[in-house]
Amino acid sequence: MAETAEANVNEIAAAAHGEHAAAGAEKYASGSEYIGHHLNFLTYGKRADGQLGLAHTVEEANAMGFWSIHVDTMGISALLGLIFLGVFLLVSRKATSGVPGGLQNAVEFVVEMVQNSIKNTFHGKCDFLGPVALTVFCWILLMNLMDLVPVDMIPGAVQIAAGNPHLFFKAVPTTDVNITIGFSLSVFILILYYSIKNKGIGGFVGELTLQPFGKWAIPLNIVMELPAFLAKPVSLALRLFGNLFAGEVIFLVIGLMGYWQLPLALPWAIFHILVIPLQAYLFMMLTIVYINQAHQHH
Amino acid sequence: MNLNATIIGQIIAFFAFAWFCQALVWPPIVNALSDRQKKIADGLEAASRAGKDLELAQERATDMLREAKTHAAGIIDQANKRANQIVDEAKDKAREEGVRIKAGAQAEIEQQVSQAREHLRHQVAVLVVAGAEKILQSTVDAKAHGELLNKLAASL
Numbered sequence: 309m310a311e312t313a314e315a316n317v318n319e320i321a322a323a324a325h326g327e328h329a330a331a332g333a334e335k336y337a338s339g340s341e342y343i344g345h346h347l348n349f350l351t352y353g354k355r356a357d358g359q360l361g362l363a364h365t366v367e368e369a370n371a372m373g374f375w376s377i378h379v380d381t382m383g384i385s386a387l388l389g390l391i392f393l394g395v396f397l398l399v400s401r402k403a404t405s406g407v408p409g410g411l412q413n414a415v416e417f418v419v420e421m422v423q424n425s426i427k428n429t430f431h432g433k434c435d436f437l438g439p440v441a442l443t444v445f446c447w448i449l450l451m452n453l454m455d456l457v458p459v460d461m462i463p464g465a466v467q468i469a470a471g472n473p474h475l476f477f478k479a480v481p482t483t484d485v486n487i488t489i490g491f492s493l494s495v496f497i498l499i500l501y502y503s504i505k506n507k508g509i510g511g512f513v514g515e516l517t518l519q520p521f522g523k524w525a526i527p528l529n530i531v532m533e534l535p536a537f538l539a540k541p542v543s544l545a546l547r548l549f550g551n552l553f554a555g556e557v558i559f560l561v562i563g564l565m566g567y568w569q570l571p572l573a574l575p576w577a578i579f580h581i582l583v584i585p586l587q588a589y590l591f592m593m594l595t596i597v598y599i600n601q602a603h604q605h606h
Numbered sequence: 607m608n609l610n611a612t613i614i615g616q617i618i619a620f621f622a623f624a625w626f627c628q629a630l631v632w633p634p635i636v637n638a639l640s641d642r643q644k645k646i647a648d649g650l651e652a653a654s655r656a657g658k659d660l661e662l663a664q665e666r667a668t669d670m671l672r673e674a675k676t677h678a679a680g681i682i683d684q685a686n687k688r689a690n691q692i693v694d695e696a697k698d699k700a701r702e703e704g705v706r707i708k709a710g711a712q713a714e715i716e717q718q719v720s721q722a723r724e725h726l727r728h729q730v731a732v733l734v735v736a737g738a739e740k741i742l743q744s745t746v747d748a749k750a751h752g753e754l755l756n757k758l759a760a761s762l
Contacts, residue, residue: 353610370608378612385616389623393631400634405641412638419635438636439628447623486609490616494624497617 339564346459346560348476349484350380369476380466380477381484388450388481389443396446418446422592429596432506432603440498440599441592444491449588451481452552456577456584459559482552482587485545492545495595499540502602511605540598544591551587555580731759 336342351369353376355361362379363369369376399415408416422442430437454462462479481487503512516533517526555576562572735755 351608351610372608372610374608374610376608376610377615378610382612382615382619386619389619393623393626396627396631396635400631403634403638405638405645408638408642415635416639419632420639423636423639436624436628439632440624442632443620443624443627447620484612486612487616489609490613491620493613494617494620 339561342564343557343560345474345476346463346478347557349378349478350476351376352379353377363476378478378484378486380479381481381487384454384479385447385451385481385487388454389447392443392446392450396442418442421445425593426596429593430600430603432600434502434599434603436498437596437599441596444495444595445588445592448482448491448548448591449585451487452584452588454480455483455552455555455559455580458573459556459563480552480556482548483556485549485553488545488549489541491548491591492541495544495598496541498595499598499602502599506603507605540594544594548587548591551583555583727759731755734758 336345348366349369351363351372353360353363353369353372355363355368356371363372363376395411396415399412403412419442422438422445426437426441457479459479463475463477466477467473467475478484500512503515507515516537517529519529520532521529558576559573559580562569562576565572735751
């Protein structure tokens with residue numbers, strides 16, 4: 309599915325680019341090469357020669373298989389997570405119940421928003437849910453915000469710093485499906501943990517097999533319930549990935565248009581400002597909803 | 607679009623961050639929030655209580671003011687009464703004094719009148735004697751006719 313999307317994007321980019329080399333993409337032979345280059349990751353893994361190292365080409369990266377890691381998205385993801393925790397830790401060290409300062413005010417606004425979302429949606433008792441929801445929201449929000457940094461800025465800076473103008477570097481972690489799947493699997497693990505903790509293995513398995521039609525239709529029940537259950541992490545991951553990937557590709561297409569990108573990038577960025585917190589909020593809300601379901605007995 | 611170990615890295619990072627958040631970040635902020643909520647609730651309650659107190663105090667002040675006014679009016683009444691009384695007393699005294707002074711003057715006048723009458727009487731007696739002497743061309747012995755003269759004087 310993603311490959312088809314990429315192919316479409318390449319066609320669009322080629323059409324937009326035409327015969328002329330775009331100002332922001334002079335070192336690429338064509339628009340599709342420009343976009344294609346920006347959609348690849350800086351991959352670290354075991355190379356064909358048996359040594360650990362960075363992949364230099366797409367083929368090399370593909371050949372590394374599962375046991376490789378995207379250094380760019382993973383690194384920026386970790387960096388943003390640390391920034392989030394650093395800021396919040398700084399505030400929590402000095403948290404006062406008196407008149408809050410500007411930063412504390414901002415942090416409290418977010419924390420209260422998370423608390424209210426939990427209060428309205430979650431009807432169990434779980435001390436871990438607050439921190440999880442806060443981490444999910446802030447971290448994903450920061451990752452999504454990387455989308456507003458002009459598309460060539462961070463990769464360009466990294467390429468100059470590394471002295472390699474053809475280095476792959478992707479700056480927006482949530483446009484990497486691995487990162488979003490990492491999030492959704494983390495949530496899935498929490499769902500499994502709380503389901504089994506609250507309902508017992510029997511209760512959890514029973515929920516998947518004994519309803520809606522009772523014990524004489526177990527196979528039918530499994531066919532109905534299991535996909536719904538497994539769809540949760542898949543939909544979580546792909547919704548976030550799809551929204552941000554699409555936004556990123558549009559930014560790349562706009563980036564091809566030379567000086568025309570200036571009037572086009574701004575409105576798209578403004579529109580994208582809506583998508584960025586919305587997707588972060590949605591991910592957080594669905595996390596709360598799913599963990600709430602793991603606490604409810606049927 | 608390879609699926610690779612980035613997923614595992616992300617899961618590990620997620621749980622590490624979430625745990626860190628739960629251990630160090632979440633509790634102080636949430637505590638500060640609930641503390642402030644309590645403080646604000648207390649403050650609002652105190653404010654409404656103070657408002658009620660103010661209302662009561664104002665009522666009491668109005669009551670006291672009214673009482674003071676009544677009291678003051680009473681005092682003024684009493685003072686007026688007392689003043690009238692004093693004026694009346696002074697009038698009475700003055701009248702009495704006048705009456706007394708008048709009586710004294712009357713007595714003095716009467717005394718002087720009687721004195722003058724006495725004096726006149728003596729003079730009349732002398733005149734009569736002198737007149738009689740002229741008529742009789744002789745002295746009248748005052749001693750010999752004193753009794754007669756005195757009777758005459760007394761009858762005047």
